[in-house]
Amino acid sequence: xxxxxxxxxxxxxxxxxxxxxxxxxxxxxxxxxxPAPISHHPDSLMARAGAHLFTYEGYIQKNAAFFSSLQALxxxxxVHGLAEPYGASYPEDCRYNLLTAxxxxxxxxxxxxxxxxxxxxxxxxxxxxxxxxxxxxTVLTLGDRHAITADAGLAGLLSENGxxxxxxxxxxxxLPPYDYGFIGGASGVYGSTAYFLGDITRHPSYGAMHGxxxxxxxxxxxxxxxxxxxxxxxFFLE
Numbered sequence: 550x551x552x553x554x555x556x557x558x559x560x561x562x563x564x565x566x567x568x569x570x571x572x573x574x575x576x577x578x579x580x581x582x583x584p585a586p587i588s589h590h591p592d593s594l595m596a597r598a599g600a601h602l603f604t605y606e607g608y609i610q611k612n613a614a615f616f617s618s619l620q621a622l623x624x625x626x627x628v629h630g631l632a633e634p635y636g637a638s639y640p641e642d643c644r645y646n647l648l649t650a651x652x653x654x655x656x657x658x659x660x661x662x663x664x665x666x667x668x669x670x671x672x673x674x675x676x677x678x679x680x681x682x683x684x685x686x687t688v689l690t691l692g693d694r695h696a697i698t699a700d701a702g703l704a705g706l707l708s709e710n711g712x713x714x715x716x717x718x719x720x721x722x723x724l725p726p727y728d729y730g731f732i733g734g735a736s737g738v739y740g741s742t743a744y745f746l747g748d749i750t751r752h753p754s755y756g757a758m759h760g761x762x763x764x765x766x767x768x769x770x771x772x773x774x775x776x777x778x779x780x781x782x783x784f785f786l787e
Contacts, residue, residue: 551787552622553737556589556780562773563746572739572785573622578612580605582635583642586724590781592685592734593635596647597784598654598669603662604645606630623786633662643682648703648733649674651693653710655703657682677706686734686779689743695765697732697758715761717754722777723747730779737783744770747777 553567557576567574579589582605587593595604609616609630616628636642640660647665648655654674656666660682670676680702681687687700688707696707699719707714717732724730732752736745743762748771749755762769 554784566772592781596645640682648684686731724779734779739785747775
């Protein structure tokens with residue numbers, strides 16, 4: 550079934566819109582091992598690589614009901630529990646923060662869990678090491694060949710590896726108590742639609758994003774009229 554893993558802090562409006570479009574919405578429980586502002590973020594709690602989902606084994610054990618529901622909804626998804634726990638400070642809080650695009654895996658080498666690095670290597674992903682630990686948060690990928698980000702370092706690395714990149718402005722994405730959040734953490738892609746946790750038209754780079762997405766064959770969909778929020782993205786699965 551079409552499933553959306555989201556933060557447990559998702560707004561009622563965004564949740565209703567996802568459900569109205571036929572998604573089973575599965576809020577993921579927070580983990581106190583992570584800093585409070587990101588403790589409920591899917592892109593900090595788990596990593597995706599194709600049909601594989603990786604997370605800390607202790608998180609699976611503590612949230613058995615969540616993972617039972619996930620496996621019932623997505624029976625073909627391979628869920629892997631790894632030994633490395635989350636950390637409370639940077640970059641250890643990036644143990645499972647992984648960005649993939651066209652069989653490339655972008656991550657902070659001192660942050661990502663060593664067993665996850667080995668696992669993605671075994672799946673055939675080419676390692677691209679970054680200075681940005683929050684790689685998944687900072688980038689919205691539109692398929693394997695297009696990406697949107699405000700992070701100059703990741704924009705350069707993506708471009709060097711065959712991805713067409715739109716560099717946007719920071720700001721207008723909420724992530725209290727930080728100054729701002731990131732575009733990847735405020736969105737998720739299903740099919741040819743990018744869904745946003747709030748109103749994407751409020752972003753100062755909306756016009757450029759709309760044109761870039763349209764040329765890439767994607768549409769942009771606001772899930773509510775609320776301000777954009779970085780809630781660790783939306784993991785769309787089936």
